[in-house]
Amino acid sequence: MIGAGAVGAGTAWHLARQGHNVTLIDPSLGAAIQRSNNLGQPLNGTTASLGVLMGNVFRRSSGRAWRLRQRSMELWPQWVEGLNHPDTPLQLDSPLIQMASSPAEQERMQSLANHRRELGLESFSAASTKSHHMFNPIPWPNPGHGGLRSQNDGRIDPLALQRALRRSLKAKKVDLLPARVTTLRRAQHGDADRWRLELDTGHNTHCDFVVICTALASALLLQPLGHELPMEAVLGQVLDLQVSAPAKAWDHWPAVLVCNGVNLIRHGSDRLWLGATLEPGKEPSAEKSSIMRRLDGLAPNWLQQAKVIDQWHGLRARPSGRPAPLLEVLEPGLILASGHYRNGVLLTPATADWVGQQIMTTTTIPDS
Numbered sequence: 373m374i375g376a377g378a379v380g381a382g383t384a385w386h387l388a389r390q391g392h393n394v395t396l397i398d399p400s401l402g403a404a405i406q407r408s409n410n411l412g413q414p415l416n417g418t419t420a421s422l423g424v425l426m427g428n429v430f431r432r433s434s435g436r437a438w439r440l441r442q443r444s445m446e447l448w449p450q451w452v453e454g455l456n457h458p459d460t461p462l463q464l465d466s467p468l469i470q471m472a473s474s475p476a477e478q479e480r481m482q483s484l485a486n487h488r489r490e491l492g493l494e495s496f497s498a499a500s501t502k503s504h505h506m507f508n509p510i511p512w513p514n515p516g517h518g519g520l521r522s523q524n525d526g527r528i529d530p531l532a533l534q535r536a537l538r539r540s541l542k543a544k545k546v547d548l549l550p551a552r553v554t555t556l557r558r559a560q561h562g563d564a565d566r567w568r569l570e571l572d573t574g575h576n577t578h579c580d581f582v583v584i585c586t587a588l589a590s591a592l593l594l595q596p597l598g599h600e601l602p603m604e605a606v607l608g609q610v611l612d613l614q615v616s617a618p619a620k621a622w623d624h625w626p627a628v629l630v631c632n633g634v635n636l637i638r639h640g641s642d643r644l645w646l647g648a649t650l651e652p653g654k655e656p657s658a659e660k661s662s663i664m665r666r667l668d669g670l671a672p673n674w675l676q677q678a679k680v681i682d683q684w685h686g687l688r689a690r691p692s693g694r695p696a697p698l699l700e701v702l703e704p705g706l707i708l709a710s711g712h713y714r715n716g717v718l719l720t721p722a723t724a725d726w727v728g729q730q731i732m733t734t735t736t737i738p739d740s
């Protein structure tokens with residue numbers, strides 16, 4: 373497995389549970405999992421992410437993207453149960469509330485809720501927004517058109533997830549190699565394994581299956597093998613705000629509030645993460661973060677007056693000219709699970725499940 377973000381580490385854990393002999397390679401495995409200390413550099417996607425799980429409020433009701441989301445939402449509770457441990461606690465936080473930005477959007481939300489009641493969706497009107505205790509006493513951003521409440525969508529803390537995965541990988545005896553793969557080579561005639569990986573430590577390693585989970589870096593590893601799968605970087609900024617509203621007033625804040633496509637996530641008694649921007653390229657723009665902060669003119673006073681305590685940014689890997697994510701068996705033993713763009717955390721269990729199936733169809737696991 374190359375790459376130990378959510379997708380790579382999660383897939384390594386899944387494969388180890390299936391009985392495979394797994395090695396996970398990533399230079400970041402030599403360091404603690406944290407957001408600080410990146411000296412203005414972009415973080416890897418998983419560490420930068422907010423961990424929002426928007427599976428059930430997805431607009432479409434068919435196709436691969438919908439099936440992957442449904443599979444992930446089905447698997448997440450089992451994953452959390454398997455990964456939660458007193459040393460690395462992990463939980464799913466819910467619900468998720470989306471505020472409608474227009475009457476037309478409220479209508480669309482109502483229709484979605486009517487079709488997905490069994491998935492825990494419920495729409496609410498502007499009138500109930502104003503009177504419901506849930507929305508008082510903090511004025512919510514854009515309550516004017518009602519919205520959609522999704523009981524089973526919400527959030528997982530991406531740092532807690534990575535720590536839990538790392539602990540569980542060690543417990544499953546997965547080999548964790550803190551190194552960068554510089555070159556991937558097809559094995560020569562007579563080699564026992566199909567693939568040879570050259571590392572920046574000067575060492576080589578061999579294996580029968582390579583799973584590439586290196587987000588934006590995937591194209592670089594694949595190009596020399598003749599696989600052209602370009603991806604573009606889409607930067608995301610997150611602000612950590614301190615708000616002056618009294619702690620008690622937050623009692624009814626959901627795990628995630630989505631307003632105009634921006635997530636507002638409460639953490640701690642008076643703190644809120646606001647994110648994330650969608651910016652082409654690799655340099656964060658101050659203008660984009662201040663537009664996000666104003667919620668396009670919908671931010672209530674308390675939000676506009678909040679103090680910025682911290683901020684960070686990371687890069688998403690968006691496949692060029694193809695839908696995200698890229699899940700492909702490129703040649704025997706070479707599997708690509710990358711390019712998850714905006715939903716890599718959400719889609720981690722479904723991705724791991726897919727990789728497990730590809731490997732299972734071509735191998736038998738030896739009895740231990």
Ligand SMILES: Cc1cc2nc3c(=O)[nH]c(=O)nc-3n(C[C@H](O)[C@H](O)[C@H](O)COP(=O)(O)OP(=O)(O)OC[C@H]3O[C@@H](n4cnc5c(N)ncnc54)[C@H](O)[C@@H]3O)c2cc1C
Nearest residue numbers: 375377379417418421422423424553589608715716717718
């Ligand atoms: C600001 C922001 C907010 C986001 N919010 C959400 C959200 O709320 N919900 C959600 O589902 N998604 C969210 N995303 C998207 C999500 O973060 C990504 O889709 C996901 O993290 C991708 O995971 P990954 O494991 O594929 O890649 P990454 O987490 O980027 O990990 C790739 C890893 O590969 C390693 N690597 C690279 N090259 C090599 C090499 N040659 N050898 C070895 N290792 C290598 C890197 O060191 C890195 O650790 C957000 C993204 C951003 C930037």
